[in-house]
Amino acid sequence: MIKKISIIGSGNVATHLGLAFKYSGVKIQEIISRNKESGFALSKKLDCMFNNQFANFLKTDLIIICVKDDNIKEVIKKLPNISMIHTSGSTDISVFDGRKNTGVLYPVQTLKKEIKIEFKSIPICIEANNEVFKKKLISLGNKISNKIYYLNSFQRKHIHLAAVIVSNFSNFCYIIAKKHLDNYEIDFSLLIPLIIKTANNITESDPIDNQTGPAKRGDNKIINEHLKMMKNKNYKKIYQLLSQNILEEYEK
Amino acid sequence: MIKKISIIGSGNVATHLGLAFKYSGVKIQEIISRNKESGFALSKKLDCMFNNQFANFLKTDLIIICVKDDNIKEVIKKLPNISMIHTSGSTDISVFDGRKNTGVLYPVQTLKKEIKIEFKSIPICIEANNEVFKKKLISLGNKISNKIYYLNSFQRKHIHLAAVIVSNFSNFCYIIAKKHLDNYEIDFSLLIPLIIKTANNITESDPIDNQTGPAKRGDNKIINEHLKMMKNKNYKKIYQLLSQNILEEYEK
Known part of the structure; x- marks a missing residue:
C-alpha cells in the first residue's frame, strides 16, 4: 500500500493533488521543485519538507511528477529507482522507459491554484505498467476521488x-x-x-x-x-x- | 396593472413563459397558435382557451408574441390595437411601427420545452415605448424573475x-x-x-x-x-x- 508520497512540482496540479492527498491522510514526504518560492510555499501548506536540489530524496512509496509535459522525460532521468507516476493527460506511459513500477494519475479537471475544488467529484484516469502496481494506484486514487477510470494511454x-x-x-x-x-x-x-x-x-x-x-x-x-x-x-x-x-x- | 395575458406561439419560449406566468398568478386568457397540436397541448397545460384563427381574440391586458423572429412583423399586422410585446433578443422595438403600448420581454436563457428551468433566476431584459408601459412591464417581469434589466434595442x-x-x-x-x-x-x-x-x-x-x-x-x-x-x-x-x-x- 502507498502510505507516503513525494511530489515533484509546485504548480496547479501539484497544489490541488497535494492538498487532496493530505486531507485523505496520505503523508506527503517532500515537495521537490526548482521554483524556490512556490515550492517552499506549497511545502508549508502540505506540512512537509522542501527539496530544491533533485538529490538526497527522502524515502517514499511513490513519486508523483506534476511538471509541464515537456519536462517529464528530463525529470525522470534524475529520479532514483522507485515507483513513479505522472499526471499528464497527453503523455504516454512509455515515457518511463523500462523502469519497474510506473503509471499515470490524470485528474480530468481544470485546476487553478487560486480556485477551490471538491476533489472527490473529479474523474481520475489511472494507468499502470503492471497489475500489482495498477491495484495500488487505484486504491490510492480512491482515497481522493469517487470516480476512478482505468484507461490506456491512447484513450487518455x-x-x-x-x-x-x-x-x-x-x-x-x-x-x-x-x-x-x-x-x-x-x-x-x-x-x-x-x-x-x-x-x-x-x-x-x-x-x-x-x-x-x-x-x-x-x-x-x-x-x-x-x-x-x-x-x-x-x-x-x-x-x-x-x-x-x-x-x-x-x-x- | 397587467392581470391577464394572451400568448401567441406554442414553442419553447411560449411554454416556459406561460408556465412561469401561470405559477405567478397571472391569468392566461388564451394561446393563439397556428400549430393545432402544440397550441392545444400548451393551452391544456396553462388551463386556458386555444385560438387557432388569429381572430375573435378574448379581451386581455397584454399580448405576448413568442414566434420566430422572422414572423413577428406579420403577426403584429393581424393583432387588434391593444398592448403588445415580443420576446426576441434580436428584434428592434421599432417592429411595432407606431402602435400605442409596445415593448419587449427577452429572457436571457436557452429554453427547451423538455428541460425544466427555475424561471426566478433568469435575467429578463425589458424595453418599452413609453414610461407608463415601462413600469407596467417591469412590474410584470418582477412576478416571474428576480433579475430585471432595462435595456434598449441596441444593448439587447x-x-x-x-x-x-x-x-x-x-x-x-x-x-x-x-x-x-x-x-x-x-x-x-x-x-x-x-x-x-x-x-x-x-x-x-x-x-x-x-x-x-x-x-x-x-x-x-x-x-x-x-x-x-x-x-x-x-x-x-x-x-x-x-x-x-x-x-x-x-x-x-
Missing part, C-alpha cells in the same frame, strides 16, 4: 483532447462574449445563468439535443446581422466558422 | 449576440468532444464535472483569468498532436482557429 490522450475542447474552448467563448460586451459597457454577468444552465443541460440530455440558437434554426438573417455587429475580425471568423458547422450539423 | 441585440457565443457555441464544443470520443467508444460523461466546473468558474473570476490548456501555455507540440488525432476535417479547423486565437490572446 483522446480524453485530454476532448477536455481541451469542452473546457478551454468554452472558456474562450466566454472571453469573446465578455470582450464584445465590454466594448459597449454592458454587464457580462447578465450571461452567468445562461452559461451555468447550458453546462448543466448536459447532465440531463445529449448535447446534440440541447443545441439552440440561430445557426441551429438555420436563421441566416440573424447570423449575418451578428457578423456585422462584431468589431474584432478574429472573433468574427470564429463566429462564422462555428455557425457554419452548426448549420451543417443540423441540415443533415 | 448585443446581449443576444453574446448569448449565442456563450451558450450555442459552448454547447457545440460539447457536441464536437462527444462525437470525437464516440469514435473510440470512450464515455463522454467522464467530462461532465469538467464542463460544470469550467462554467461555474466564471462566478468566481473573470474568464480571462480562468483560461488553461495547451494554447494558453503556448504548447504547440500538444496542439499539433491533437490536430493529428482529429479525424473530422471541420472540427480540426475549429480546433486550429480557436487555439490560434487563444495563443494570440495570451502572447500579448
Whole structure:
C-alpha cells in the first residue's frame, strides 16, 4: 500500500493533488521543485519538507511528477529507482522507459491554484505498467476521488483532447462574449445563468439535443446581422466558422 | 396593472413563459397558435382557451408574441390595437411601427420545452415605448424573475449576440468532444464535472483569468498532436482557429 508520497512540482496540479492527498491522510514526504518560492510555499501548506536540489530524496512509496509535459522525460532521468507516476493527460506511459513500477494519475479537471475544488467529484484516469502496481494506484486514487477510470494511454490522450475542447474552448467563448460586451459597457454577468444552465443541460440530455440558437434554426438573417455587429475580425471568423458547422450539423 | 395575458406561439419560449406566468398568478386568457397540436397541448397545460384563427381574440391586458423572429412583423399586422410585446433578443422595438403600448420581454436563457428551468433566476431584459408601459412591464417581469434589466434595442441585440457565443457555441464544443470520443467508444460523461466546473468558474473570476490548456501555455507540440488525432476535417479547423486565437490572446 502507498502510505507516503513525494511530489515533484509546485504548480496547479501539484497544489490541488497535494492538498487532496493530505486531507485523505496520505503523508506527503517532500515537495521537490526548482521554483524556490512556490515550492517552499506549497511545502508549508502540505506540512512537509522542501527539496530544491533533485538529490538526497527522502524515502517514499511513490513519486508523483506534476511538471509541464515537456519536462517529464528530463525529470525522470534524475529520479532514483522507485515507483513513479505522472499526471499528464497527453503523455504516454512509455515515457518511463523500462523502469519497474510506473503509471499515470490524470485528474480530468481544470485546476487553478487560486480556485477551490471538491476533489472527490473529479474523474481520475489511472494507468499502470503492471497489475500489482495498477491495484495500488487505484486504491490510492480512491482515497481522493469517487470516480476512478482505468484507461490506456491512447484513450487518455483522446480524453485530454476532448477536455481541451469542452473546457478551454468554452472558456474562450466566454472571453469573446465578455470582450464584445465590454466594448459597449454592458454587464457580462447578465450571461452567468445562461452559461451555468447550458453546462448543466448536459447532465440531463445529449448535447446534440440541447443545441439552440440561430445557426441551429438555420436563421441566416440573424447570423449575418451578428457578423456585422462584431468589431474584432478574429472573433468574427470564429463566429462564422462555428455557425457554419452548426448549420451543417443540423441540415443533415 | 397587467392581470391577464394572451400568448401567441406554442414553442419553447411560449411554454416556459406561460408556465412561469401561470405559477405567478397571472391569468392566461388564451394561446393563439397556428400549430393545432402544440397550441392545444400548451393551452391544456396553462388551463386556458386555444385560438387557432388569429381572430375573435378574448379581451386581455397584454399580448405576448413568442414566434420566430422572422414572423413577428406579420403577426403584429393581424393583432387588434391593444398592448403588445415580443420576446426576441434580436428584434428592434421599432417592429411595432407606431402602435400605442409596445415593448419587449427577452429572457436571457436557452429554453427547451423538455428541460425544466427555475424561471426566478433568469435575467429578463425589458424595453418599452413609453414610461407608463415601462413600469407596467417591469412590474410584470418582477412576478416571474428576480433579475430585471432595462435595456434598449441596441444593448439587447448585443446581449443576444453574446448569448449565442456563450451558450450555442459552448454547447457545440460539447457536441464536437462527444462525437470525437464516440469514435473510440470512450464515455463522454467522464467530462461532465469538467464542463460544470469550467462554467461555474466564471462566478468566481473573470474568464480571462480562468483560461488553461495547451494554447494558453503556448504548447504547440500538444496542439499539433491533437490536430493529428482529429479525424473530422471541420472540427480540426475549429480546433486550429480557436487555439490560434487563444495563443494570440495570451502572447500579448
